[in-house]
Amino acid sequence: MKETIVETPSRWGCEHLIERVLIPTDVLQRRIAELGEQISRDYAGKDLVLVCVLKGGVMFLTDLMRHITIPHEIDFMAITSYGVGARQSTGIVRILMDLQTNIEGRHVLIVEDIVDSGRTLDHILRLLWTRNPATLRVCALLDKKARREIDVPLDYVGFEIPNVFVFGYGLDLDEKFRNLPFVAVLKAEALEAMEGIEGS
Numbered sequence: 001m002k003e004t005i006v007e008t009p010s011r012w013g014c015e016h017l018i019e020r021v022l023i024p025t026d027v028l029q030r031r032i033a034e035l036g037e038q039i040s041r042d043y044a045g046k047d048l049v050l051v052c053v054l055k056g057g058v059m060f061l062t063d064l065m066r067h068i069t070i071p072h073e074i075d076f077m078a079i080t081s082y083g084v085g086a087r088q089s090t091g092i093v094r095i096l097m098d099l100q101t102n103i104e105g106r107h108v109l110i111v112e113d114i115v116d117s118g119r120t121l122d123h124i125l126r127l128l129w130t131r132n133p134a135t136l137r138v139c140a141l142l143d144k145k146a147r148r149e150i151d152v153p154l155d156y157v158g159f160e161i162p163n164v165f166v167f168g169y170g171l172d173l174d175e176k177f178r179n180l181p182f183v184a185v186l187k188a189e190a191l192e193a194m195e196g197i198e199g200s
């Protein structure tokens, strides 16, 4: 069988958009396996509910849960954040789809794709705390720490990344390219050309 390199941008039709691959597939998967093992140890014997924030967290959730070896439930929340442009959040968050699970007294772990200013996560944390979970923690795949405006506690972090716009592995570029199995950096020219385009 012919070997295929999954990171080849032309395979995914985004060669004109990629500056470089920031986190290759094998590196991502190794780290996610470690996180899964750590979570399995930390929550052993506890009633764990993973809360995935749609849509960006979906790839991460489905890979992560394959490495969580203790019984647990999953649930989803969809939110929209009113941004200044497509790539900045104000933290004014509206719930598009709420949890179906009652989280009172349960151990809740939020599964997020990326934390940037921290505004979105801060809002979600405040909301979920009002429902009296036993514990409420956060597992974020990517941490753009340099951009933080609100200090949100991150209990598990996949990778700390520099202040660059990334896409792939759940993260979108105007709703596309969530399917890439790696995380890529957007070309500066492409970012400039897209600045001002509204989106979610």
Ligand code: IMP
Binding pocket: 056, 081, 087, 088, 089, 090, 091, 113, 114, 115, 116, 117, 118, 119, 120, 121, 144, 164, 165, 166, 167, 171, 172, 200
């Ligand atoms: P925050 O409220 O500023 O922390 O923004 C968090 C949200 O902004 C994430 O859930 C993403 O949807 C989006 N976001 C922030 N940085 C990036 C990026 O580099 N690529 C794609 N989406 C991003």
Ligand code: MG
Binding pocket: 056, 171, 172, 200
């Ligand atoms: Mg997004």
